[in-house]
Amino acid sequence: MADNDHSEEPTPYIEAIVTYISYVLLAVFGHIRDFLRNKGFEANMIATEPDRTKSFVPLYQNFESFFTRNLYRRIRDCWNRPITTCPGAEFEVMDRDSPDYGWTFRYPGSTTRAVNFGSYNYLGFAESSGYCADAAVAATEMYGCGVGSSRTEVGSLNIHTQLERAMAEYLGTEDAIVFPMGFATNALNMAALVGKGCCILSDELNHSSLVLGSRLTGATIKIFKHNNPADLEAKLREAIVYGQARTRRPFTKILIVVEGVYSMEGSIVRLPEIIALKKRYQAYLYLDEAHSIGALGTSGRGVVDYYGCDPRDVDVLMGTFTKSFGGAGGYIAGSSRLVRHVRQSSHSAIYGASMPAPVAAQILTALNILLGRAGPPDEGKRRLRQLSVNAQYMRARLHQLGLIVYGDRDSPVVPFMIFMPGKVAAFARLSLAHGLGIVVVGYPATPIIEARARICLSAAHSLDMIDRSVQVIDKLSRLLRIRYSRRQPPDWTRDRTRAWAEAQLAEFSRPLAPTHVASSANGVALIGA
Amino acid sequence: MQVGTAHSDPNPNHVYFNSRGIWATYVIFIFITHFIVLSIPFISMALAWTLTCQIHNVITYFWLHWEKGAPFEPLDQGESRTLTHWEQLDDGVQFTANKKFLLVVPIVIFLLTTFYTRYDQIHFLVNALSLVLLAIVPKLPQLYRVRIFGINKW
Numbered sequence: 001m002a003d004n005d006h007s008e009e010p011t012p013y014i015e016a017i018v019t020y021i022s023y024v025l026l027a028v029f030g031h032i033r034d035f036l037r038n039k040g041f042e043a044n045m046i047a048t049e050p051d052r053t054k055s056f057v058p059l060y061q062n063f064e065s066f067f068t069r070n071l072y073r074r075i076r077d078c079w080n081r082p083i084t085t086c087p088g089a090e091f092e093v094m095d096r097d098s099p100d101y102g103w104t105f106r107y108p109g110s111t112t113r114a115v116n117f118g119s120y121n122y123l124g125f126a127e128s129s130g131y132c133a134d135a136a137v138a139a140t141e142m143y144g145c146g147v148g149s150s151r152t153e154v155g156s157l158n159i160h161t162q163l164e165r166a167m168a169e170y171l172g173t174e175d176a177i178v179f180p181m182g183f184a185t186n187a188l189n190m191a192a193l194v195g196k197g198c199c200i201l202s203d204e205l206n207h208s209s210l211v212l213g214s215r216l217t218g219a220t221i222k223i224f225k226h227n228n229p230a231d232l233e234a235k236l237r238e239a240i241v242y243g244q245a246r247t248r249r250p251f252t253k254i255l256i257v258v259e260g261v262y263s264m265e266g267s268i269v270r271l272p273e274i275i276a277l278k279k280r281y282q283a284y285l286y287l288d289e290a291h292s293i294g295a296l297g298t299s300g301r302g303v304v305d306y307y308g309c310d311p312r313d314v315d316v317l318m319g320t321f322t323k324s325f326g327g328a329g330g331y332i333a334g335s336s337r338l339v340r341h342v343r344q345s346s347h348s349a350i351y352g353a354s355m356p357a358p359v360a361a362q363i364l365t366a367l368n369i370l371l372g373r374a375g376p377p378d379e380g381k382r383r384l385r386q387l388s389v390n391a392q393y394m395r396a397r398l399h400q401l402g403l404i405v406y407g408d409r410d411s412p413v414v415p416f417m418i419f420m421p422g423k424v425a426a427f428a429r430l431s432l433a434h435g436l437g438i439v440v441v442g443y444p445a446t447p448i449i450e451a452r453a454r455i456c457l458s459a460a461h462s463l464d465m466i467d468r469s470v471q472v473i474d475k476l477s478r479l480l481r482i483r484y485s486r487r488q489p490p491d492w493t494r495d496r497t498r499a500w501a502e503a504q505l506a507e508f509s510r511p512l513a514p515t516h517v518a519s520s521a522n523g524v525a526l527i528g529a
Numbered sequence: 530m531q532v533g534t535a536h537s538d539p540n541p542n543h544v545y546f547n548s549r550g551i552w553a554t555y556v557i558f559i560f561i562t563h564f565i566v567l568s569i570p571f572i573s574m575a576l577a578w579t580l581t582c583q584i585h586n587v588i589t590y591f592w593l594h595w596e597k598g599a600p601f602e603p604l605d606q607g608e609s610r611t612l613t614h615w616e617q618l619d620d621g622v623q624f625t626a627n628k629k630f631l632l633v634v635p636i637v638i639f640l641l642t643t644f645y646t647r648y649d650q651i652h653f654l655v656n657a658l659s660l661v662l663l664a665i666v667p668k669l670p671q672l673y674r675v676r677i678f679g680i681n682k683w
Contacts, residue, residue, distance in 0.1 A: 011549055011550075013549065013553075016549045016550035016551075016554075017550045017553060020550070020551060020554040021557075022555065024554075024558070027600070057683075061597075061598050061610055063596060063597070063599075063600060064598055064599065064600070064601065064602050064610070065602075066600035066601070067600040067601035068601065068602075208604075338586065351651060381641075443541070444541045444601050444603075447541070447545070447548065448541070448545045448548055449548050449550075500661050520662065
């Protein structure tokens with residue numbers, strides 16, 4: 001996969017300086033406005049301490065909310081946008097405006113129809129009608145909505161066992177266990193695998209669930225540069241040679257924690273090299289496939305399938321059902337010894353409630369469709385091919401526009417750089433006005449000079465939707481002048497044209513089933529706006 | 530506001546000074562201040578340089594050594610709430626490139642100022658005092674996390 005051997009284009013120098021100057025300007029104005037508000041020249045809409053507690057030791061530091069008050073609040077209509085329909089290929093976003101610059105919102109009651117590039121709906125299973133929804137309804141009628149207990153008590157349904165067996169077969173491992181919450185799968189189960197006296201080698205850009213899980217174990221955490229096997233090797237050697245701090249005793253276990261696809265960068269992990277390293281230095285590998293299960297690989301079996309590696313080489317295969325399967329929850333798969341141990345010692349399995357039946361039914365049906373055992377013939381293959389084509393086509397078109405696009409060729413997450421905070425807000429607002437629902441992220445969630453917009457492709461998107469969206473992004477990128485790329489588009493983008501995309505999809509000649517979008521009147525009535 | 534973040538470092542204040550072009554931006558801001566001061570017509574050259582030196586030392590003192598915590602809520606559960614920005618930079622590691630740079634810049638400005646004020650006694654005294662008290666002493670590793678007389682402790 002030579003297309004993974006590229007490094008991301010760094011932020012151009014002048015744009016970095018302009019970005020810093022923007023933040024300093026925003027900070028200066030923030031201080032001025034704070035001063036005016038404190039002295040009473042301007043209406044103070046912030047929560048302040050009542051008079052009787054003014055002499056107490058302050059509960060919160062005023063400075064900590066500086067960013068939220070003076071930067072985030074002014075553009076907060078770009079985030080937390082409520083939607084009124086199922087988040088399929090398109091959705092309806094509730095309109096809202098703010099007469100007081102972000103302190104309060106007014107809802108006129110109308111909605112905007114937009115293409116959904118924000119949901120992690122990689123295989124298009126976020127549907128409110130169809131095979132999966134029917135199965136979920138049937139499961140609700142049989143088992144009810146909740147489970148009312150944990151796995152170790154009376155909360156194990158036969159549907160859980162079916163799902164676990166299906167996942168183990170799908171992934172090519174001996175056994176699997178499912179959990180009702182994906183974040184908790186990472187956070188609560190790492191402590192069952194490693195503890196004090198072990199070493200965790202964690203990628204720099206790992207998700208906060210992995211960071212939290214690593215911290216809860218009590219092990220020594222070392223961080224290696226993002227997707228950099230050379231740095232990982234150096235840190236591995238250091239861990240083995242020097243052992244634990246102060247006592248120099250050897251670590252009992254070394255666990256390498258990586259993700260399949262990194263959701264902020266769109267990069268795919270360099271799995272073959274990391275597996276080679278782990279075998280050479282006898283470490284264990286924990287692979288979080290939250291964004292890659294179902295989205296990568298010819299049969300959708302994730303990043304292990306994408307590279308053609310042996311699933312038995314990865315010690316702990318973890319993933320979530322939220323993204324590609326349209327459900328919720330996570331799984332851990334591996335050898336039967338590992339899964340048996342996790343069943344007995346996982347906090348989530350022993351104390352937390354188990355996965356609700358309709359969710360399990362949704363995931364099981366989605367899995368069966370993927371494997372070709374349910375639904376229309378070849379539906380699974382069609383969705384996988386559509387996702388792969390959509391991702392490559394969109395990425396190629398954005399590269400050709402001249403935007404700085406991060407990530408690898410086949411990854412369904414396509415982030416492109418915007419850098420300046422003002423442009424980030426402008427892009428978010430303009431793209432919604434033009435019918436695109438794109439998520440933007442800025443500092444401090446990303447590094448200070450890497451604010452970006454992120455597109456998540458889905459098998460539910462059609463090529464026409466992508467063409468229309470690229471036209472809008474073309475117009476907006478020219479208006480906002482965010483075509484910063486100084487490099488030529490990569491070679492592979494040259495033949496990813498509309499004709500190529502249609503040829504790839506030609507064998508599935510059946511037209512796309514439209515995603516069922518509930519009417520907005522229902523949605524608004526439910527919320528009571 | 531680190532929503533959806535994928536960071537292993539809980540406080541972005543630790544690392545942002547390593548970003549591309551931030552040293553140059555710092556120097557550019559000093560130039561801008563100096564040009565603004567220079568463009569005021571009735572200020573002599575010596576006074577302009579002294580003013581630049583003083584403004585720079587005072588502003589960087591407040592930015593680096595007075596304001597504590599971060600302008601957003603970092604994920605470190607309040608550990609950095611009592612730390613000034615200087616103590617947060619590079620996660621408290623001393624003698625890093627950033628810290629050497631931030632120590633050298635006020636010294637360079639002071640040297641230029643003594644030259645342009647033609648070594649006048651009063652200007653020298655004022656600039657030297659502000660350099661030592663506001664710019665050098667707080668940056669010494671011996672004063673890491675030290676609060677004299679408990680000033681600015683919480």
